[in-house]
Amino acid sequence: MMMLLRDLARNVGTAHAQVVPITVFVAVLCLCLVVGHLLEENRWMNESITAILIGLLSGAIILVLSKGKSSHILRFNEELFFIYLLPPIIFNAGFQVKKKQFFQNFFTIMLFGVVGVFISTFIITVGSWWIFPRLNFIGLTARDYLAVGTIFSSTDTVCTLQVLHQDETPLLYSIVFGEGVVNDATSVVLFNAVQKLDVTRLDGKNALHIVGDFLYLFTASTGLGVIAGLLTSFCLKTLCFGRHSSVREIALMVLMAYLSYMLAELLELSGILTVFFCGILMSHYAWHNVTESSRITTRHVFAMMSFVAETFIFLYVGMDALDIEKWKMTKLSFGTLIGIYSTLLMLILVGRAAFVFPLSAFSNYINRRADRTSTITLKHQVVIWWAGLMRGAVSIALAFKQFTYSGVTTDPVSATMITNTIIVVLFSTLVFGFLTKPLIHWLLPHSAANGQQPREGKMPKEDMTVPLLSLEESAATNLLRAKDSLSMLIERPVHTIHSYWRKFDDAYMRPIFGGPSHISSAC
Amino acid sequence: MMMLLRDLARNVGTAHAQVVPITVFVAVLCLCLVVGHLLEENRWMNESITAILIGLLSGAIILVLSKGKSSHILRFNEELFFIYLLPPIIFNAGFQVKKKQFFQNFFTIMLFGVVGVFISTFIITVGSWWIFPRLNFIGLTARDYLAVGTIFSSTDTVCTLQVLHQDETPLLYSIVFGEGVVNDATSVVLFNAVQKLDVTRLDGKNALHIVGDFLYLFTASTGLGVIAGLLTSFCLKTLCFGRHSSVREIALMVLMAYLSYMLAELLELSGILTVFFCGILMSHYAWHNVTESSRITTRHVFAMMSFVAETFIFLYVGMDALDIEKWKMTKLSFGTLIGIYSTLLMLILVGRAAFVFPLSAFSNYINRRADRTSTITLKHQVVIWWAGLMRGAVSIALAFKQFTYSGVTTDPVSATMITNTIIVVLFSTLVFGFLTKPLIHWLLPHSAANGQQPREGKMPKEDMTVPLLSLEESAATNLLRAKDSLSMLIERPVHTIHSYWRKFDDAYMRPIFGGPSHISSAC
Numbered sequence A, B: 001m002m003m004l005l006r007d008l009a010r011n012v013g014t015a016h017a018q019v020v021p022i023t024v025f026v027a028v029l030c031l032c033l034v035v036g037h038l039l040e041e042n043r044w045m046n047e048s049i050t051a052i053l054i055g056l057l058s059g060a061i062i063l064v065l066s067k068g069k070s071s072h073i074l075r076f077n078e079e080l081f082f083i084y085l086l087p088p089i090i091f092n093a094g095f096q097v098k099k100k101q102f103f104q105n106f107f108t109i110m111l112f113g114v115v116g117v118f119i120s121t122f123i124i125t126v127g128s129w130w131i132f133p134r135l136n137f138i139g140l141t142a143r144d145y146l147a148v149g150t151i152f153s154s155t156d157t158v159c160t161l162q163v164l165h166q167d168e169t170p171l172l173y174s175i176v177f178g179e180g181v182v183n184d185a186t187s188v189v190l191f192n193a194v195q196k197l198d199v200t201r202l203d204g205k206n207a208l209h210i211v212g213d214f215l216y217l218f219t220a221s222t223g224l225g226v227i228a229g230l231l232t233s234f235c236l237k238t239l240c241f242g243r244h245s246s247v248r249e250i251a252l253m254v255l256m257a258y259l260s261y262m263l264a265e266l267l268e269l270s271g272i273l274t275v276f277f278c279g280i281l282m283s284h285y286a287w288h289n290v291t292e293s294s295r296i297t298t299r300h301v302f303a304m305m306s307f308v309a310e311t312f313i314f315l316y317v318g319m320d321a322l323d324i325e326k327w328k329m330t331k332l333s334f335g336t337l338i339g340i341y342s343t344l345l346m347l348i349l350v351g352r353a354a355f356v357f358p359l360s361a362f363s364n365y366i367n368r369r370a371d372r373t374s375t376i377t378l379k380h381q382v383v384i385w386w387a388g389l390m391r392g393a394v395s396i397a398l399a400f401k402q403f404t405y406s407g408v409t410t411d412p413v414s415a416t417m418i419t420n421t422i423i424v425v426l427f428s429t430l431v432f433g434f435l436t437k438p439l440i441h442w443l444l445p446h447s448a449a450n451g452q453q454p455r456e457g458k459m460p461k462e463d464m465t466v467p468l469l470s471l472e473e474s475a476a477t478n479l480l481r482a483k484d485s486l487s488m489l490i491e492r493p494v495h496t497i498h499s500y501w502r503k504f505d506d507a508y509m510r511p512i513f514g515g516p517s518h519i520s521s522a523c
Helices: A002-014 A019-038 A047-065 A078-096 A099-104 A106-135 A142-151 A158-163 A170-196 A204-239 A246-266 A271-284 A292-320 A324-329 A334-366 A378-387 A393-403 A412-443 A475-491 A493-513 B002-014 B019-038 B047-065 B078-096 B099-104 B106-135 B142-151 B158-163 B170-196 B204-239 B246-266 B271-284 B292-320 B324-329 B334-366 B378-387 B393-403 B412-443 B475-491 B493-513
Strands: none
Touching (some): A019 A047, A078 A271, A078 A292, A099 A170, A106 A142, A142 A412, A158 A378, A170 A204, A204 A246, A204 A271, A204 B019, A292 B292, A334 A378, A334 A412, A378 A412, B019 B292, B078 B271, B078 B292, B078 B393, B099 B493, B142 B170, B158 B170, B158 B378, B170 B271, B170 B378, B170 B393, B204 B246, B204 B493, B246 B292, B292 B412, B378 B412, B393 B412
């Protein structure tokens, strides 16, 4: 035993550079899992908070052990994040999303997720542009200010989703979840659009250019994801992989999803959007073409990978908060720093309020003729507003992309922006996150009863129970239906489009790409 | 569309260094999966051959596209192999091994896997030491020759296992599978022992030192794996993770397995042995403590990761075979190269024959009083001999570790040794692998009928059907049993130890660490 310990002590100093940090990080991840599980029923904690606190603790221990030299073991590399950690998180979101509700509330989700980000970015950019110089914090370029706007417009809704219950408040859950995903994608796409922008001439034409770029990125990325998903489904359906081994089926789904993401990145599209839609398509078609055990496996594996990636990121944020070098590099007074943090937090609060309440009213106006379940009440609006206040992984990654070179900051301004981002993420996750459960319990007392872990249930199950459309209906019924549909289309456009899509899907798409109505296939 | 293609063409040149190779590699992996599936029923092909051929093809295409500059996309890094690719392969082997048969044939497997590697290493080292200088290939040090011995003693039995059927020839299957795993571990451990050796004085004392080092590594590594496995099982059993989410259970199993491997590497033990025993313990205890869906998921996920890692390695071998730079660096004549390859292949054939046939005879002598099913017939001996002729991933990785510095060769001798290894791996996998199915069909015609894909069945299922031991037997029966056992112990030591272990396991281990007899636990 002593011999082992001596070896360990010696190797920590001399072994391969990669082995030590990976070992420590995996050990801390295991600890996080166990502690997270033990605190599952605690009403103040959630996974993100647990991971951040454990990260802070580990950072402190490493800081002491290394005698104040460094607090983190792995140097954060935004490539690590964008190449390995983000794809599983987003793919899983697409794979587990309740498609029916997502598409029924598509219009509202898009309002919040796309238009909302534009509004929020605008307010944060203009606000910081106006306030930062007054706090004696200068040195940011126009592009930096635009980047700051997008960085602090991406939300992290994990915490809220743990409290909301999708069976009790389906509309709210679907909007918060849907917005969270679309919001991530929009911020990244917008961030990339800003990168390409010619900031020397910021006029109306250029603003239009951003919108145009954004639309192109959005359409092309979605298209690529749909193609990848359909291709995988087609392969799995025609080639009947399950006949020989379910291992190949699972591997093909994982690899094709990843391929779609990487291909999108290569084409400078939004990998996030691509892999999100690839996930939706895969759970809609491909998932039905594989063996029963592959279905169970894929569902859990994607959830597991996403969970580990998220925990990893929050752990890192916790560790990085104690990075002495960055703090030393910041040459601002304590008062100025506090001013900057307060400004950013205030702008986040205002920026989000500025679109949630007006857009909710707009959405309610559009849906005024529909049944009452589509109306977003004021309490719901407050929950939606609050749900998007947390800032998370995407903010950090974008900040590193904008203000570091491969994770290393070289000037005081960039170092300040990185520490700013980390402080805002820490504060919003810890403080806002802490208050989320009590707030929701207070606002929506009926959903407080069993608000535990809705994650498990997010399987693409609803498809199994959809009544099959009979294709041999009489012409008369069809005519009658058409008339009904037409008047419906005027009143509730989204619902009607959705129901037409289902017919098309059942008649043409499912026979080719697979689905529950064709279980007895040729395999 | 044209715009996309233009973007693609531009980005392949300029994008982040990591994105392009990963994208290409993932795409080729997908292709491999599909082609491998289509060729599943072909009697000449197997997964390794398919992957190597596709690798060669991709290498050729890249060579043409890059105008003769390079044939591979990722530079091989033995750290990539030892840190990311090997652990899942070995863990899966341990997780899916039929423990009952493995331990019943433990003695024979250890004979082949440990003693056999020593004999084979000795013959290959001495043989190449004697022959290489006569072929005008000089420049290898004593340590290099010892390394060559271990490099070419590690086998790859994937191909044979695809043809053997574990229900028809259980003994043969268990020996070939068990030897494959133990052999991998032994070669790596021996390789590391050789690295530490003081080669200036190669005498009896030093040889004893290797054996001592080997025994220490073997015991310590196994112990670490057992501790990690038991700790995980205990955690899963006491904390009842499944109550909240099966995601955490799966993540904990994956992370703890990986942690055990990395910890072993950090302690300069054999990660392979550690993770192998961790896998055995996890499938024996931990697997029973998780929810039903986690069981299905873990089984398939480990198999999937192992499959992808193996395919990745063979693909790489195919691509690397066309690495122009290494070929140019080799300054030997064509005749000499052919001589070296023939020597190595000949030594592999002889080195394996030198231990398979004598050790089989020895094993038969030890088991002479046991029932006839434990006897290894001559036909079986030929199959075992043949099964271990293929050289694979571990050989490549060890060769890179010995003869390159982070994947880059600097002198002609090292470059020659790398190309030698690749050619031997290619030749043995392609030619010997090609002949395996026909040979086994000819030698064991009864097992030819349905020799398809035994992989699927390798789940730790047998535990479920083990009759429970009644703990309330009468004293008389116990006495009778004890007498029987004693005479058994003399005749068939391994079987008796195994049956005592089962009693101990059921009485003390399973109640603490979990197992099928305690399904109705507290969770």
